[in-house]
Amino acid sequence: MTAFVLVSEICTGGWIWRETAARLRESGAEVHPATLTGMGDRRHLARPDTDLETHIEDVVQLIDHTEAPDLVLVGHGYGIHPVLGAAERRPERVTRIVYLDAGMPQDGVPAVHLVPDQAIRDALPARPAGDDRPVSPPSHDAWQRWGGIADVPEAALARLTRLAAPQPVRTLTQPLRLSGTAAGLPTTGVLCTANGASIAMVETQVRLGDPKFRALLDRRVGFLELGTGHWPMLSAPGELAGTLLRAAAGEGHRLAATTPEQPGHLRPFLMDLPERPRERTGRVDLHLPDAEHTRPAVVFVHGGPVPEHVRPTPRDWPLYVGYGRYAAQLGAVGAVVDHRLHDITDYARAAEDVAAAVDLVRADPRVDADRVALWFFSGGALLSAQWLAAPPPWLRCVATTYPLLAPPSGWGLTDSRFHPAAEVRNAGRLPIVLTRVGLENAEFTAKVEEFLTAAGDCGADVEVVDVPDGHHGFEITDHTEQSRHAVEHAMRSVLGHLGD
Structure with a gap:
């Protein structure tokens, strides 16, 4: 008989698992929802010195007082921290650890580092020593700051x-202290796709070579998806129970243990373009046309997040070099920005990088400062919002390709600067060229539709270029006539808005 220990997200208790626990028991499983010190009906036990070690010991005691010899430990969000701490102390009792829409805690790093909301991440470490006031639970309308509430009744x-x-x-x-004694235990990641996580996204990070993700290549690691938000025990309790049973049985997608000889992001661009003069200044590469007078410029903003250690950096990837060369071949300056979007917490810094790059490009004597377009890709498209909100007169066009146009709720991006689907209502008659692909991540597709609905409501000038059989990154994955036509169409539309 499978036995589960369920440890929940912040500010909650064992009560939150009620419906899921009932479904698990109906299937014959033994279930032990944990209520940690200070939580749920044990809230009266909270003290100023209640800490992560207290919660780890709570889970250890629950393990010790459970007769089942083998346990599946499930950590939801914050709950994965005490789960991992307890598994290190009782590894012989644990058959599997389930990360339920949870991050990957690292040794020596406190749980606040994985909180989605930037303001909370900044505020707690900044408290003066001795300030042990508890963190107030979210109000009814503020739960999004801790994880998306999609589908919660x-x-x-x-x-x-x-x-x-x-x-x-x-x-x-x-800080969580991990010695590695539980590192060999089988694990399953359950990803809630409406909260912004997916197997495809994990695979992308692994292919980019992020060291944090190397352990996920172990064959003892599997992944399952749930098509709901961060609180599946409230939004889909039956589906969650079934998913946990599958996890306990060892089901789940395994990541490829070998990487291709040529990583996906380094595949060639679909057009074989001649080299153009290229100049590098700071974070900007300029691909230059043959011209003796000033020319318009297209500033290309790569997607992400891209882990900081990845080499080469995006401005040297064939995709962005290809776009820069193509713009230059057609008579514009193609400027590729190497911004610092390394994590979902870096959008504010990346926005500053893009703004600085635009200033640099416009100041170049070879550029017509009154004729500039901005072109955003993938997750970098969230950076377009501030330009849509108040378009300057020199901005003649905004383009986006397979874009993310509203942040997933689990990313904690509440700043309107990163909500293009909201800010498009302020774009006026600024031309927008949007390239979308038919074989897209469902989350991206939903955000594109949200954007187009808002654009239609306010009469924004949006031209859609469709690639029905295209994947995300079609310019390097789908070398087809359809793909080539889409790139040509989008580029000529953008240059047309620049007056060329």
């Missing part, structure tokens, strides 16, 4: 708000 959200308890601050700020 209103009654369940009201119950979540009513029963939420303040989170002892030291549980979030005390």
